[in-house]
Amino acid sequence: MLYLWLKALHVVAIVCWFAGLFYLPRLFVYHAMSEDQLSRERFQTMERKLYRGIMMPSMIATLLFGIGMIAMNPGLFATGGWLHAKLTLVIVLIGYHHLCGAQLKRFARDQNNRSHVFYRWFNEFPVLLLLAIVILVVVKPF
DSSP states (O other): OHHHHHHHHHHHHHHHHHHHHHHHHHHHHHHHHOOSHHHHHHHHHHHHHHIIIIIHHHHHHHHHHHHHHHHHOTTHHHHOHHHHHHHHHHHHHHHHHHHHHHHHHHHHTTOOOOOHHHHHHHTTHHHHHHHHHHHHHHHOOO
16 A cells, blocks of 8 residues: 555656646746846746755655655566666656756856757757656556
């Protein structure tokens, strides 16, 4: 029963984390387009609160609940090639998360040198990761 609770909490944490991963780059799009100081300051506040208040706790919860599930069922490592692929994509996702954090700091220092078009494309990357991760978990192709 504990395993099912961990799984449920893991899914909730993932949903919250991805909500932030989808929204923060969208804020970067609008921030890069803003021309007045008041707007830039407003976006900096929104970005900081989203990253620190939602994304970081959600990422940590996702990882802790996932580690808990693996600890309760370590046999998955022996038979679940899909799990190895998923964990590799999760590592890439953590890297993307930290790239968002680095970009947030650039915006906070008013040192952004990228256009809103870059962020529109940057915003699509977590969609691809989510698609691949869900397919791996549900279909378990190998």
